[in-house]
Amino acid sequence: MTIDVLTLFPEMLQPFLTASIVGRAQQAGAATIRCTNFRDFAEDRHHSVDDRPFGGGPGMVLMCEPVFKAVDYVESQQEGRPTKILLTPQGERLTQPIAAELSREPWLVIVCGHYEGFDERIRTGIGAREISIGDFVLSGGESAATVLIDAIVRLIPGVLGDDSSAECDSFSNGLLEYPQYTRPRDFRGMEVPEVLLSGNHEAIAKWREEQSILRTADRRPDLLNRTGLIE
Template structure:
């Protein structure tokens, strides 16, 4: 049986399926919603924290959609094996290329081909705000959550998968990293935060760390809100915030400060 292209009707996408669907719990795919597609051994880990607060409300409102693909369903043999010992010896197990290939082919047939294919890997390119902004402008993303000693290199080479890392540390799997990437991206989608201007002054959005924030009461435990913030002088407030951002970045992140100077020609 060959795959049949999805037929879009309005925002809903209809796909043929051999599995029965529950009329009350099924959430039809939304043709124009940003799609977070996750290949994982633990689909029950999603949406996790993404189902809460603003990202959870946006999920319910159809601003983005979640498509989990359970790797175990593509496993080999009666026990649905997904891994085997490393070629050449060594500790741990490696995700098999035949299993991963079947799962990836199945997943990519269900998502816009312009959506990037990403493998959460500690040796990958460092994830940052710029990448989150780029992902938010795509139709979605397919994220592969690694386990064990990782994935057979031939899969990465064959599909030209982009490897992405959250930092110089190692997790037991890619599920938490995937949720963090998605949270940083989904909050940038139109309508998720409600106030688009709220993302413009955040840390990293302009290459600097964010300025300090204050709210009522005006005096707490002997600490007062800086007078400039209560002055009503918007030009002075903007200038103070910029100075604070620069000072914090210079003191805490000299790497970001140097990059900022390079961009500004300072």
């Protein structure tokens, strides 16, 4: 998979892109992630990328020209047509199924806003899917891009050491994951449930399934309603 990130602050992304699972995915050739700066496509001698909003009001708005030119540039760098994503708090809320869907795309172009956001014609003109990472407002799309990229890249087959670990994660089957334990068996009087030490795989699977349902019912009953496990 190729991911192009269009941003005014590529330096915010670099440490994230080279570390941990995303870094390893790139080293293994499962993902190539490139950053392009809108400012390189600014027209005037001040390299302006934003301006005051028509009609007045606070803040600065990202201008059409550098963003459209940056999108045209990355699209010219590779055969095929990318799936474009505009990061905005006004978009559809990111979920695990959306991350799974995007992990199957060969090429993504992610556009990060900044300041007061985008000129509306960027939203209507570049043909992007609009995605929000939650109902809160960030200063820029860069941190949202790291969240989105992490959620997507770990689902590319082969990226996690064991592909089944993503299948067990919360939300993958519509439920929260069961509780996990590791050594020691007893920590400050808190003991590991006996069944996990039993070696009985069937009993362990049953316990985990029950715990997953109980935990979801307790913390996220809205999810349980969607699975059809309760009426």
